[in-house]
Amino acid sequence: MRAPNLSIRGMLLLTVGGLTALIALFAAYDVYENGRRLVRIESLRDASVLGDQIFDAVDKLAVERDVALSMLQSTDKDVIQDLKPRLLETRKAADLAMAATVEGLKRYAFAELVDLRDRSLKRLAAIKALRAQVDRDAGLAKAARDHALPGKWSGEVSALIADTDGLWVAFLKHFTDIDPIVSQHLRIKHLLREIIEYSGRERSQIGQLITENVGPTPAQVAALLRGKGAIDLSWQMSRVIAEQSGLYKSIAPAFVDARSHYDTMHEMIQDMFYVPGARHGAAYPISVALWFELSTEASDSLAALRDATIREARKYTDNLMAASRASIVFWAAVLAAALALCAYSFWVIVRRVINPINRMIEALLAAARGETVQFDVGEGRDDEIGKLGDVLHAFHTNAEEIKTAATKLERSESRLRAVVDHTIDGMITIDATGAIISFNPACEGLFGYGAEEAIGQDVRMLVPENEQAVLNAYFLSSIETASGYGEVPPSRELHGRRKNGTIVPIELTLSPYRFDGRQKFSAIIRDITRRKEAEHELAQHTRALERSNKELDDFAYIASHDLKEPLRGIHNHSRFLLEDNGEKLDEESVGRLSRLVFLSQRMERLVNDLLYFSRLGRQELAIQPTDVVGVVTDIESTLELFLSEHNAKIVVGTELPKIVCDKTRVTELFRNLITNAVKYNDAPEKVVEVGWKAAHPTMEGATARNVFYVKDNGRGIDREFHTEIFRIFKRLQAASEKEEGTGVGLTFVKKIVERHGGRIWLESELGKGTTFYFTLEATRDERDSDAQAAA
Amino acid sequence: MNEIATHKLLPSTQPILIVEDSPDDFEATKRAFSKANLRNEITHCESGEAALSYLRGETNAKPGIILLDLNMPGLDGRKTLEIIKNSEELKKIPIVILTTSNDERDVQACYALGANTYIQKPVDFDGLIAAIRRLKEYWFEIALLPKEGERE
Numbered sequence: 033m034r035a036p037n038l039s040i041r042g043m044l045l046l047t048v049g050g051l052t053a054l055i056a057l058f059a060a061y062d063v064y065e066n067g068r069r070l071v072r073i074e075s076l077r078d079a080s081v082l083g084d085q086i087f088d089a090v091d092k093l094a095v096e097r098d099v100a101l102s103m104l105q106s107t108d109k110d111v112i113q114d115l116k117p118r119l120l121e122t123r124k125a126a127d128l129a130m131a132a133t134v135e136g137l138k139r140y141a142f143a144e145l146v147d148l149r150d151r152s153l154k155r156l157a158a159i160k161a162l163r164a165q166v167d168r169d170a171g172l173a174k175a176a177r178d179h180a181l182p183g184k185w186s187g188e189v190s191a192l193i194a195d196t197d198g199l200w201v202a203f204l205k206h207f208t209d210i211d212p213i214v215s216q217h218l219r220i221k222h223l224l225r226e227i228i229e230y231s232g233r234e235r236s237q238i239g240q241l242i243t244e245n246v247g248p249t250p251a252q253v254a255a256l257l258r259g260k261g262a263i264d265l266s267w268q269m270s271r272v273i274a275e276q277s278g279l280y281k282s283i284a285p286a287f288v289d290a291r292s293h294y295d296t297m298h299e300m301i302q303d304m305f306y307v308p309g310a311r312h313g314a315a316y317p318i319s320v321a322l323w324f325e326l327s328t329e330a331s332d333s334l335a336a337l338r339d340a341t342i343r344e345a346r347k348y349t350d351n352l353m354a355a356s357r358a359s360i361v362f363w364a365a366v367l368a369a370a371l372a373l374c375a376y377s378f379w380v381i382v383r384r385v386i387n388p389i390n391r392m393i394e395a396l397l398a399a400a401r402g403e404t405v406q407f408d409v410g411e412g413r414d415d416e417i418g419k420l421g422d423v424l425h426a427f428h429t430n431a432e433e434i435k436t437a438a439t440k441l442e443r444s445e446s447r448l449r450a451v452v453d454h455t456i457d458g459m460i461t462i463d464a465t466g467a468i469i470s471f472n473p474a475c476e477g478l479f480g481y482g483a484e485e486a487i488g489q490d491v492r493m494l495v496p497e498n499e500q501a502v503l504n505a506y507f508l509s510s511i512e513t514a515s516g517y518g519e520v521p522p523s524r525e526l527h528g529r530r531k532n533g534t535i536v537p538i539e540l541t542l543s544p545y546r547f548d549g550r551q552k553f554s555a556i557i558r559d560i561t562r563r564k565e566a567e568h569e570l571a572q573h574t575r576a577l578e579r580s581n582k583e584l585d586d587f588a589y590i591a592s593h594d595l596k597e598p599l600r601g602i603h604n605h606s607r608f609l610l611e612d613n614g615e616k617l618d619e620e621s622v623g624r625l626s627r628l629v630f631l632s633q634r635m636e637r638l639v640n641d642l643l644y645f646s647r648l649g650r651q652e653l654a655i656q657p658t659d660v661v662g663v664v665t666d667i668e669s670t671l672e673l674f675l676s677e678h679n680a681k682i683v684v685g686t687e688l689p690k691i692v693c694d695k696t697r698v699t700e701l702f703r704n705l706i707t708n709a710v711k712y713n714d715a716p717e718k719v720v721e722v723g724w725k726a727a728h729p730t731m732e733g734a735t736a737r738n739v740f741y742v743k744d745n746g747r748g749i750d751r752e753f754h755t756e757i758f759r760i761f762k763r764l765q766a767a768s769e770k771e772e773g774t775g776v777g778l779t780f781v782k783k784i785v786e787r788h789g790g791r792i793w794l795e796s797e798l799g800k801g802t803t804f805y806f807t808l809e810a811t812r813d814e815r816d817s818d819a820q821a822a823a
Numbered sequence: 824m825n826e827i828a829t830h831k832l833l834p835s836t837q838p839i840l841i842v843e844d845s846p847d848d849f850e851a852t853k854r855a856f857s858k859a860n861l862r863n864e865i866t867h868c869e870s871g872e873a874a875l876s877y878l879r880g881e882t883n884a885k886p887g888i889i890l891l892d893l894n895m896p897g898l899d900g901r902k903t904l905e906i907i908k909n910s911e912e913l914k915k916i917p918i919v920i921l922t923t924s925n926d927e928r929d930v931q932a933c934y935a936l937g938a939n940t941y942i943q944k945p946v947d948f949d950g951l952i953a954a955i956r957r958l959k960e961y962w963f964e965i966a967l968l969p970k971e972g973e974r975e
Contacts (some may be wrong), residue, residue, distance in 0.1 A: 277883045593894055593923045600923070600946045601847035608854065636946035 044381050052374040059367035065364075066287075066356040073356070077349045084342060207775035211352060216277035217345035218729030224268035224341060228334050230263050231294060235327040238301055260298060267291060274341075280738035282344040283337065293330040300326055388417050390422060399428055458538075458557035463537040464550065466491050466507070478538075478559055496529045504538075510542045512550065525560065528723035537564045543761070567765070581650065581658075586645040595639055603632035639763070641776040645760065648783045660688035660740070662693065664722050667703045678718055680710040685743070693788055694809055701784040704777040705804050713746030720744050728805055731793045741805045748798035757784040758792070837887025838864040842862055842874040842903065843921075844895040851948060852890065852921065855955040863887070871898030875906060886916060888962050893922040893929060899930060910936035916966060919958060928966075939965070 197809070234256065241252075271287065274280035395405040400493040407425035452459055458475035460468055471486040479494055480485070492500045506524050530536060539558045544551060606628040614622065661684065668675070668682050675681065704720065709720040721743040728739040731754070748759065760779040781804075785792045789809035796802035839856070843849045844920070849867055856865065866886065874891075877883055889907070891901035891938040900920065907913045917939040922929065925943045933941055940961060942954045 398863050596944075596946055597845060597848070600851070600944065601845070603946050604847060604851040604854075604948055608850070633947050 044378065044386070048374050048378055048381075050372050053369040053807070054366050058182055059363040059370070061357060062363040063360050063367075066359045070353055070356040070360070073214075074354050075304065077346070077353075082347075083520065105147070115468070119792055206402060213277045214345070214349055214352070216244065216273050217279060217348065220270050220277070220279065220341055221338070222276050223266045223273070224334070224338050226266050227263055227270075228331075228338065230259055230266075231297075231330060231334060234259065234301075235297075235331070238327075253280075253703045256301065267294075279341070282347075283340045286333075286337040286340040289548040290330075293333040297326050297330040321381050385417060386420070392421065396424070398432075404428075414594065427623075458555075458559075460555040460557065461554040462491050462555060465554065475557065478530075478536070479528060480558065493769075494528055496527055496535060499526050501743070502526060506542055507538070507553070510544045510553065517625070523610060528557065528559075531632070537561055539563075566661070567815050575606070585650060586647065588643050592641060596636060597638070599632050599635055603629055603636075604633070641761075645776060645779065645783065648697075648780060654696065655692055656695055657690060658695040658698060659690050660698075660724070663699050663702055664688065667706055671703070671706065674707070675710065678710050678713075679716065680718035680720065682712070685721040685741075686725070688722070688724050688740075689738075692810060694784075696807070697784045697787065701781050701806075704781045706778055709742060709744035709746060709802070713744055715745045718745065730805075731790070736805070736807050739805050739807055741803050743801060743803040745801040747802075748800055749796040750798060751804050754794055754796070836863070838866055838884050840866045840868065840886035840889045841879065842868045842889065842895070843892045844869050845892070848892070848944065851951060852955070855948070855951045858919070858952045859955040859959050861955070861959055870895055871900065871903035871906075871970060874903055874941065878916075885913075889916055889918045890921045893920055893933070894919060901936065904933065904936045904938055917962065925958065956972070 034315060093284070099708065221724045237252070237256075242347060259362045271280065272657050274283065274287070295354055395407055398405045404430065409430060413421070426546060455474055458478045459470070459472040460475055463469055466490055468486050468491050471481070471483040473483075475486070476482055490502060495503050503526065523539050526538055528536045528538040528542050537560045539560045541556045543554045543556075545554060546552070606625045609617075610622065610625050617625070618715070664682065706720050706722070710718050721741075723741050725739045725741065726736050727737050728741070730736050758781075759777050761775045771809070785806045785808065790807035791809075792806035794802055794804045828845060839861075843851055845854065846869075853865060853867075857864070864884075866877065867885075868877055874889070891900045891904060900922065904918060904920070907918060908915070915949070919935070920933045920938045920941045922946055923943075923944050929939050942958065942959070945951055947952065967969070
């Protein structure tokens with residue numbers, strides 16, 4: 033769906049207008065509905081009033097008819113005289129009712145009501161005429177009784193009453209539409225009317241019987257009892273409905289009063305008919321006056337109940353109308369408020385948002401033309417618009433700096449470009465398919481392709497066919513490494529193929545990287561022709577050196593054999609001469625021969641040491657994990673006799689680590705240092721301390737790590753000899769018969785230390801003792817981890 | 824003397840063959856034997872070839888033990904050892920390598936070729952005497968062992 037092309041103003045109008053319209057529509061609908069409801073309730077209420085008036089009039093007509101009838105039938109002039117004022121009163125009331133009815137019908141023009149009114153008026157006029165005649169001429173009464181006039185009246189009034197029933201059904205229908213409670217109220221009113229009507233007819237019948245002073249026929253009694261049953265039902269129904277509609281609470285006193293009057297009156301009727309001794313057809317012992325009093329009270333209380341009911345029902349209808357009016361007022365107010373708010377907010381938006389944005393747009397356009405502008409929206413606003421203004425202002429004021437930065441960036445990039453262009457190494461960037469993306473000048477020189485030729489080509493064209501598989505594997509392994517966190521695969525040595533087909537040895541370093549979400553590679557290519565040559569030369573030198581070593585080895589072997597053989601001859605001959613001719617020789621000759629024997633023995637030791645020394649430098653170290661404590665313990669046990677002879681002891685000064693070294697050689701190293709420490713020691717009690725330190729300064733002042741030491745309490749060594757003592761066959765003292773060393777011990781020690789990649793030095797003080805320090809670097813890793821564990 | 828008779832002889836009565844090119848060393852060895860109270864008849868061959876021709880000589884008494892130098896001109900000790908140990912006739916004679924070399928490679932090579940023991944010639948004469956005494960003990964011990972085939 034495509035969004036309509038609207039400005040902010042348009043969108044705001046659309047949104048606010050739409051919302052307002054929605055609210056207004058709702059409010060208007062409610063106002064309309066309530067108005068309509070109000071009109072209907074009002075009209076129906078009016079119609080109801082009209083109806084009530086009509087029924088009232090009809091009822092009064094009925095009563096007047098019955099009274100007039102009984103009056104006409106009466107022969108007692110006094111009675112007639114007595115009833116006159118009452119009749120006049122009744123007629124007056126009926127006139128009033130009819131006048132009111134006329135007014136209501138004019139307004140609402142209910143056809144049926146109009147018709148009813150007309151007929152009511154006609155009948156009333158007839159009755160009026162009759163009464164006038166009765167007033168004028170008493171003789172007419174007789175004539176009326178003798179003629180069928182009362183019967184005719186009676187039938188017409190009954191038809192009128194039946195008409196009102198039909199009217200009633202129509203009313204109920206209308207009111208059910210609006211409010212079920214209102215219709216219930218109407219039904220109550222109808223029931224009450226029935227009661228009133230029946231009660232009136234009953235009274236007039238009884239009144240006639242009393243006036244005529246005759247007992248009722250059995251048929252009359254049965255009719256009365258049946259009617260009583262029907263009226264009781266009406267009482268009950270009206271009460272139930274009144275309770276249902278909530279009306280009963282308000283009319284309860286009137287209801288109870290009316291019911292009790294009615295019941296009293298009825299009891300009276302029953303008493304009259306069932307008095308013991310009374311018989312059918314006998315005259316009743318009751319005065320007309322008492323009967324009228326009773327029946328009038330009952331009639332009044334019924335009228336009061338009816339009035340109360342009408343009043344309360346009307347109150348309810350008034351409340352309904354008041355609610356509708358309130359709703360109309362409320363929603364009209366809402367509508368007005370919504371419209372006002374809409375107008376206000378639109379005004380605010382235009383002032384606070386749209387206008388500032390338009391100003392900013394104008395300022396931006398001016399800035400785009402290169403003018404210096406202000407983005408200040410004023411009023412020190414810190415809302416979104418204010419911030420937008422600040423940001424634009426900041427952008428604008430930074431424009432110069434951005435320009436400078438851009439220039440710098442450009443320069444930086446051209447510098448980088450220059451590096452790539454002028455570097456000796458070939459640099460290529462490659463995409464995931466192997467196609468060349470960039471090809472620097474060094475590559476052009478190396479491969480003979482121009483950059484424009486190479487770019488887009490498969491990078492594999494730059495290596496010979498037989499090495500393309502190696503290159504592919506390198507690509508794959510470099511991606512694997514890049515996808516994890518591993519290190520970049522190391523460089524590979526391959527061959528490059530030039531454009532002219534010649535092959536050149538190269539070193540290739542592939543670095544995968546991701547750019548714009550795509551896998552790419554940068555390759556650095558180095559021509560290693562010269563390195564290869566150098567490597568070749570180195571290999572040749574190595575071979576020469578190996579040959580030379582072999583020769584040296586052979587030389588040592590030959591020396592051991594061929595030098596020793598004549599030596600053995602000299603020794604043996606001297607011995608034999610001593611043995612065979614000892615007694616013939618003088619003392620000096622014996623001495624010289626003995627010296628010859630001694631010297632030949634010494635010479636042998638020298639040759640053996642030389643041979644051993646040569647092997648020490650040549651043989652591979654047999655590296656193994658070694659417990660230095662064990663080494664020192666071994667030496668202690670093998671030198672037990674030597675130590676006790678010299679009154680010496682070995683002390684382990686610190687914890688000794690486990691290391692990785694050539695155990696045999698390191699044992700020899702410690703043994704040499706320990707025996708030296710004992711041999712060149714004049715102290716009465718000779719103590720040799722062996723230990724280890726995490727760090728100790730060397731002779732030059734640097735700090736060495738993981739240092740072993742062997743410390744004695746011997747003579748000490750003068751500083752000037754601290755280097756010299758490690759030289760082969762160097763002894764600090766003149767050879768004596770007692771000390772049989774050849775002077776190679778420390779040379780072996782130094783050699784063993786050096787073979788382990790370590791170094792040895794000493795600290796010494798004359799007369800106090802010497803400490804030899806040494807490191808065994810070949811074992812560094814193991815000891816480092818130990819040192820870390822210790823830390 | 825026939826072969827069987829030779830085997831039954833005690834070591835002290837069996838002749839010893841010394842293969843040694845150096846007369847000085849031969850003399851020293853001979854003296855050391857005497858010092859070690861070994862009075863056996865000693866035959867001296869100055870080369871490997873001479874030793875082999877002596878051992879193959881029909882009339883010559885077979886030695887109870889052979890002392891063999893390694894470094895000799897011509898057929899040297901290693902080759903001589905190899906030939907003797909490959910000969911059905913001679914391989915049962917114990918051979919002691921007596922040489923100046925104490926090179927690991929020599930020692931291992933000799934044992935591999937079937938030498939019975941290996942003695943490095945010391946320069947010191949007393950050392951040689953001690954070595955010969957140890958040899959004597961060793962030789963007497965192996966001579967008293969049951970011969971091959973008799974064990975079963």
